[in-house]
Amino acid sequence: MFYDEAKIYVRGGDGGNGIVAFRREKYVPRGGPSGGDGGRGGSVILEADASLRTLVDFRYRTHYRAERGQHGQGKNKHGRSAPDLVLRVPVGVVVRDAATGQILADLVEPGQRVVVAAGGRGGRGNARFATPTDRAPTYAEKGEPGEERWLILELKLLADVGLIGMPNAGKSTLLSRISAARPKIADYPFTTLTPVLGMVRMDEGKSFVVADIPGLIEGAHQGAGLGLKFLRHIERTRVLVHVLDVSLPAEDVWRNWQVVNKELEHYNPQLARRPQVIAANKMDVPGGEEKVAYLKDRLADAYPVFPIAAATGAGLEPLLYHLAEMLERLPPPAPLIEPEEEKVTAFTPEEITIIREGDVFLVQNREIERRVAMTYLDNDEAVRRLQNYLRQKGLEDALQRAGVFPGATVRIGKYEFEYMDEA
Known part of the structure; x- marks a missing residue:
């Protein structure tokens, strides 16, 4: 059979967790923090292959996940980064985001690649947070979750x-x-x-x-x-x-x-x-x-x-x-989207969006969601650090403008919190 369309789910690997560790070796006074960083998660990459003719391989398997990075270890040992997951597709495939319909790539050259789900970066170990005023931090970061999305693959044959x-x-x-x-x-x-x-x-x-x-x-x-x-x-x-x-x-x-x-x-x-x-x-x-x-x-x-x-x-x-x-x-046909080149883009902070659903306040902000996902919520010092960050980002003010009240549920990503008025 000739299969020229497929819908697949891709997820980049999560970053490895950073850990909390201290040197306790004999004859090493005040060894200090030695928790290593986690490794980066693998990315999911699509690569155009001239030897393929259809999308039949994606007919029988629709979910693809890259490996997560290795966790950090003591003695400042960093975790191994995971290999990328490379999926081969025929030349001429158009890649769209299934949710938005946005064209992500038009693979018209053999060997052309596009990252469709980036792996998460590894979390930092407690050795990274040591400062002159805090020489023995007892917190670290979890690995960043990898990107995930549904994709629509459309094969458009290359013919003159x-x-x-x-x-x-x-x-x-x-x-x-x-x-x-x-x-x-x-x-x-x-x-x-x-x-x-x-x-x-x-x-x-x-x-x-x-x-x-x-x-x-x-x-x-x-x-x-x-x-x-x-x-x-x-x-x-x-x-x-x-x-x-x-x-x-x-x-x-x-x-x-x-x-x-x-x-x-x-x-x-x-x-x-x-x-x-x-x-x-x-x-x-x-x-x-x-x-x-x-x-x-x-x-x-x-x-x-x-x-x-x-x-x-x-x-x-x-x-x-x-x-x-x-x-x-006649000139050759132009691709639907230009191949990605090295670009320098300025980062613009994303606004915080609050959506109220009854007693639940849904927070939408990628940077805040990422920060919460990378926090050890069972570590008091890590939670205090997160609270300071959220206050600086203006989340508390945004929630109050949205009408939050004590006892309400605040949902950030996959996590839910009970709002408490500190006053």
């Missing part, structure tokens, strides 16, 4: 030319004639059930890739037929070859041209404006010349028309040379 047309127009026969591809061919509609790629090799080492998708029918943009499911595979093409069956009556030929172009317009207006060449197929059937003349008259030379007979190979050479010349002039 896309074959479009109604079912049984002869697209698969044309592809089998001009390339080494061998798609299934029969005399009934919707013979092509999945997209098929073929490489066309020209003289002087020139070549280009052609994609054949299932035929379009009226209403395809609303889910009719098979074409809607696979239209994404011609979104990256630079030229469209519209294959028309000229063995039909002239009015039907013209209507088929209109139907397919309307479906393209409904699906993606930019796709309908893509450079288009018309291949008037089945010229070996009597009456083809009159249909071609009728078609040229209706189009008023807006599109080049090439009479061909895919079954016999007649007329294919002028069509292929014209396509090769067009591809030399």
Whole structure:
């Protein structure tokens, strides 16, 4: 089966915990704190692999978690960082955040990588918190939780030319004639059930890739037929070859041209404006010349028309040379999102959002949630440090503006606290 879409859950590994430890060796007076830091958690990375063709591997497994970092140890020993989890995907995959629909990456080059769930940093051991005024801190940090999200993976095949047309127009026969591809061919509609790629090799080492998708029918943009499911595979093409069956009556030929172009317009207006060449197929059937003349008259030379007979190979050479010349002039398709480069971004503090649900006050702020998750809540000194941090961030003022009262539940991330008025 050809799988071109998948939904997966990814989670970066949590950072290892920092620990509280002190040197107690003989002949080492006032050894001091020696708790080591935790290691960093592994990240989940997607890598484009030219040897893959479908997303079938993600059909049978949907959850992927990277390893967590190793915990710190005494004697200032830091924990080992976990290896990254690299998932291989086909070239041409678009990665979207399932919750927001935001495009995270467009993997169009072999070896291109993107981090989709970063691992958490390791927590600091108590040796990191020693100061001249606090020489023996009894608190440390837990590891930072790794990022987690659901992703939508969409495969959009990389092809230079896309074959479009109604079912049984002869697209698969044309592809089998001009390339080494061998798609299934029969005399009934919707013979092509999945997209098929073929490489066309020209003289002087020139070549280009052609994609054949299932035929379009009226209403395809609303889910009719098979074409809607696979239209994404011609979104990256630079030229469209519209294959028309000229063995039909002239009015039907013209209507088929209109139907397919309307479906393209409904699906993606930019796709309908893509450079288009018309291949008037089945010229070996009597009456083809009159249909071609009728078609040229209706189009008023807006599109080049090439009479061909895919079954016999007649007329294919002028069509292929014209396509090769067009591809030399047209720029390559731009990726949906530029590859990530080294960037220096200024950090802007996130505002604190309080959402009240009855007696529960939900705090939304990534930095506060991260700080709470990294605090040992069973350590009094660590809790006091957290309270000072939250006060400095303005959480208490924000809660009071939201109408908090003693005894109310304050939820921060996965943790719940009972609010107490210190006054």
